[in-house]
Amino acid sequence: MLSWISYLGLAVTACIAATLLPMQSEAGLVALLYLDPSAVYGLVLAASIGNILGSQINWWLGRQLQRWQGRRWFPFKPIQLNRAQKWYQRYGRWSLLFSWVPIIGDPLTLVAGVLREPFWRFTLLVSIAKISRYSLLAYATVHVLNS
Template sequence: MVSWVSYLGLALSALIAATLLPMQSEAALVTLITLSPSAVYSLVAVAALGNILGSQVNWWLGGQVHRWQNRRWFPFTATQLESAERWYQRYGRWSLLLSWMPIIGDPLTLVAGILGEPLWRFTLLVSLAKTGRYAVLAYITLYVLE
């Protein structure tokens, strides 16, 4: 049986992993599924929810970019921001379905916020991507790695 502390740890690791901070939540999910296979649905739901909330943090930060971009500590150049905006405008909101991917997924959610993607649509597309990612990982853990 998985304790509430394990669920909280999983949710926090998934939330942080979805922001621009370096962290992986997959190992926590695989470990918890291995320890308690009967809790797979709730574990996937908690991991997905944490990851979706982390993506919403990125979306919010993206909405604040123009306010902060002239600060000395700001990590992106104007050229980098323009390049990211062009990419998102070219491929559109459907590119958010790739938000599950390492390296490009988190910056993609930030750019969606910069360009003012509506939160409801952003959340819907990111939810599909993130839940699918964790569901596939759970399936692999339960049936392929057994």
């Protein structure tokens, strides 16, 4: 049986992984499932909540981003922001269902904030993506462990 620290650690790792900081929460989920496969529902819930929260942080940062755009230290060039905005406008809010995809998912959640996607809609679409991602990973892991 896993302690509450395991669930909290997974949620924090998943939260950090959903921001623009590089981190992998999938390895933590698989390792914890290896230790206790019966904890699958709690682990998927902890990872999903943490990852959704991290995406919401990105959304909030996106809302604040344009305020700092003229600063010399600003990390994005105007052409990068323009390209990301055009991509999001082309594919629309439904592209948030791909927020789980490595490399493009985290910047996508940031751009949704820049373009002022309503928070409730953003959270709903990102939640569907993140819960599906961790559920499929957990199912595959438990299936392999039981083989």
